[in-house]
Amino acid sequence: xxxxxxxxxxxxxxxxxxxxxxxxxxxxxxxxxxxxxxxxxxxxxxxxxxxxxxxxxxxxxxxxxxxxxxxxxxxxxxxxxxxxxxxxxxxxxxxxxxxxxxxxxxxxxxxxxxxxxxxxxxxxxxxxxxxxxxxxxxxxxxxxxxxxxxxxxxxxxxxxxxxxxxxxxxxxxxxxxxxxxxxxxxxxxxxxxxxxxxxxxxxxxxxxxxxxxxxxxxxxxxxxxxxxxxxxxxxxxxxxxxxxxxxxxxxxxxxxxxxxxxxxxxxxxxxxxxxxxxxxxxxxxxxxxxxxxxxxxxxxxxxx
Numbered sequence: 001x002x003x004x005x006x007x008x009x010x011x012x013x014x015x016x017x018x019x020x021x022x023x024x025x026x027x028x029x030x031x032x033x034x035x036x037x038x039x040x041x042x043x044x045x046x047x048x049x050x051x052x053x054x055x056x057x058x059x060x061x062x063x064x065x066x067x068x069x070x071x072x073x074x075x076x077x078x079x080x081x082x083x084x085x086x087x088x089x090x091x092x093x094x095x096x097x098x099x100x101x102x103x104x105x106x107x108x109x110x111x112x113x114x115x116x117x118x119x120x121x122x123x124x125x126x127x128x129x130x131x132x133x134x135x136x137x138x139x140x141x142x143x144x145x146x147x148x149x150x151x152x153x154x155x156x157x158x159x160x161x162x163x164x165x166x167x168x169x170x171x172x173x174x175x176x177x178x179x180x181x182x183x184x185x186x187x188x189x190x191x192x193x194x195x196x197x198x199x200x201x202x203x204x205x206x207x208x209x210x211x212x213x214x215x216x217x218x219x220x221x222x223x224x225x226x227x228x229x230x231x232x233x234x235x236x237x238x239x240x241x242x243x244x245x246x247x248x249x250x251x252x253x254x255x256x257x258x259x260x261x262x263x264x265x266x267x268x269x270x271x272x273x274x275x276x277x278x279x280x281x282x283x284x285x286x287x288x289x290x291x292x293x294x295x296x297x298x299x300x301x302x303x304x
Contacts, residue, residue, distance in 0.1 A: 043279070050077055050272035057268045077273040084270055085256060088249055096277075098249055099256040106171045106241075106252060107234040113176035114230045115223060121177075122185035123211050127197065137186070144179050152239075159244050170244040171252070175234065181226045188222040189215060228289050232282055253278045 049057060051073040056064040064071050082096045091098055124130055125137050155174050164170040192215060200210045216223070238254040245251055257278055 046272045046275050046279070049269055050276045051075070052077075052269050054267065054269055074269065077269050078277065081270040081273040081277070084267070085274070086248075090249055095248055095251075095256065096253075096274075099251055099253045102171075102250065103235055103252040103254075105168065107231050109168075109172045110175050110234040111227045111231050113172070114178045114181050115227055117177045118181035118185050118226060119211070119216065119223070121182045122189055123207070123215060125182070126186045126189035127215075128207060140179055140182060144183075152243075156243055165244055166246045166250055168250075171241055171250075174240075178226075178230060181230065184226060185219065185222055188219050192218055224289055228285065231285065235282060 048063075052061070052064060053071055053074050056071065065073065082094050085095045085099075087093075088095050088098050125133055125140075130136070159165055159170045159174075162169075164173070196214055197210055200214060205213070236254055237252070238258065241252045241255050242258070245255070257274060
């Protein structure tokens with residue numbers, strides 16, 4: 001019976017693949033294709049411009065390479081962009097690599113902190129009998145509705161009062177808790193059957209061991225999603241590092257890009273080369289984790 005059902009399902013799948021698309025389906029696919037091209041267009045422009053010469057940029061030549069032109073790809077724009085940012089005499093390296101190291105330190109620290117705090121908070125809200133946890137959860141969600149700029153000044157004042165200005169603590173500590181991550185993990189944890197916890201209790205497990213041994217391994221797709229979203233946000237953050245840092249050695253790539261625009265705003269090809277190097281780690285990380293990211297988004301329930 002099971003074999004017959006599997007064969008019938010396989011036949012239906014093959015028929016669906018070879019069935020002609022309706023006009024509505026074709027129209028939907030056309031709209032999606034156009035949307036995808038529009039989304040990719042800025043990145044393609046950035047990459048192609050980073051390989052042009054200065055004369056091709058100012059003359060607005062769309063394709064200066066063979067067979068429509070004569071110049072080779074200008075790979076030298078990338079080391080030139082790094083050199084343009086400047087040299088950090090204190091650390092004995094180019095400022096670009098110092099910005100890169102700061103971005104990695106800050107982003108990875110925020111991801112680890114958010115995963116820890118969000119996992120513990122989400123588990124407590126989803127599985128533990130905490131008095132008033134529904135009200136607490138609503139209050140936590142309300143904070144998502146507050147504009148970021150509303151809390152910007154109080155956070156900056158706190159950084160000065162704690163004497164964290166121009167330190168890694170200023171860049172990391174305010175973002176170790178993320179409300180959306182708590183919400184996402186809570187919804188995922190609520191899908192785990194209660195029978196598993198009851199069986200774990202019979203085996204002598206407590207909440208912490210159950211969380212580490214069972215809940216976390218089952219929730220890896222959701223945790224990958226949380227980690228990826230927070231890494232992207234921390235990597236792209238510009239306003240906060242600009243406010244709470246003073247020295248170039250404490251700046252991150254996003255702020256370095258802004259400084260580059262001020263110093264060499266007319267050298268568009270160098271600006272695009274720098275932007276490409278800033279975006280590249282995010283693209284690599286996404287392609288490596290896209291399977292877990294899709295699974296985490298698609299399997300996160302909305303009940304509760």
